[in-house]
Amino acid sequence: MIDFRYHVVSLISVLLALAVGIVLGAGPLQGAIADTLTVQVETLREERSQLRAEVEEAGVQLDRNATYIEATAPALLSDVMPQWRVAVVTLPGVAEDDLEGVTERIDEAGGRVTATVALTDMWADAGQGAFRAQLASRVGDDLTQQPQEAGDQVVLGYALAQALTEDAALAGAEEATAIRTAFTEGEEPLVANWASEEVADMVVVVTPLTTLAEDADDEQIAQTTARNESWRVVTAAVADRATTVATGYARSDADVLVAIRVAETVTTVDGLSSAVGRISVPLALAATQSGLDPQAYGYGIGATQDVPTVVRLDPPATVVLPDPADVDGGEPEDSATDVTDEPTDEESP
Secondary structure, three states: OOOHHHHHHHHHHHHHHHHHHHHHHHOOOHHHHHHHHHHHHHHHHHHHHHHHHHHHHHHHHHHHHHHHHHHHHHHHHOOOOOOOEEEEEEOOOOOHHHHHHHHHHHHHOOOEEEEEEEEOHHHOOHHHHHHHHHHHHHHHOOOOOOOOOOOHHHHHHHHHHHHHHOOOOOOOHHHHHHHHHHHHOOOOOOEEEEEEOOOOOEEEEEOOOOOOOOOOOHHHHHHHHHHHHHHHHHHHHHHHHOEEEEEOOOOOOOOHHHHHHHOOOOEEEOOOOOHHHHHHHHHHHHHHHOOOOOOEEOOOOOOOEOOOOOOOOOOOOOOOOOOHHHHOOOOOHHHOOOOOOOOOOOOOO
8 A cells, every 4th residue: 555655755856856857947958948949939930941842832732733724625525526416414513613614624525515404402301202202103114224223313314305306396396395394393392493405415413522521420411411322322323324424523532423323334534613624524524425334534533534535525416306297197208209400300301
């Protein structure tokens, strides 16, 4: 058992050590300690100045690189996707600047954005499962191609792709119109805004930058993960139906694009706020349309390739519609005559 004498000895030892430190610090070691601290402070100042200079130089280099990329972009994107029509689908939270950046680069590549569709949280809200099930049942019969994988969100993704890409002059036009109506009606629809000039050949899905607080609890993390999984399923369904590229950010596991990349079934492009990211979107569309396997382009989480391979597409084939007279029971096809400048037998002398 520790006795009183032990406590006294311990206390005296501490006091003696403190006294010796005070004496040495104020006496013979004072100058040495001060000199050492001065040297350390000066060293830290020099390191700080050096780091500041390196940061400034890096900033200048980044500006130069951005200037070069902007200057060469028109030549790089020229005729990459001439006359190809693109539908741009935005998820909730996408910045307007990102949407404009994607549109501008598609235009530079020779394509046209013919539809802009803004999806709502109703697609991924965990509490809206019954609503999605009812809507999937409603539009399921309108699909011209049934998905192999079951699930309400898969059906809805197929329906979205069909409504965006089904040619209005061909079979499926009425179904596409019915799907669009189902998606946009009501106080809380699946689609908040559907601006469409004509149908599209390709689809770009723009995802937002997502940030979670450092002190986010397990429930918040689980909710974000579940929501991102819903968006992954929907995007994969759209990509299964049409040439699709998903773009956005891959800075953290909270970003939707990171979840989309997991299955490796959809071509993705990260770094959407940068010139490289935006230029890569039409390049990725062309590469995917040409038949290249899905890739994860960029420098973020899950990226597998820096930039897409440059592929220049031919203009899309023009669909020749059947003569309405043939469809409605008019004259047989072999009785039709071609228009020609050559004289007929009756006109010949």
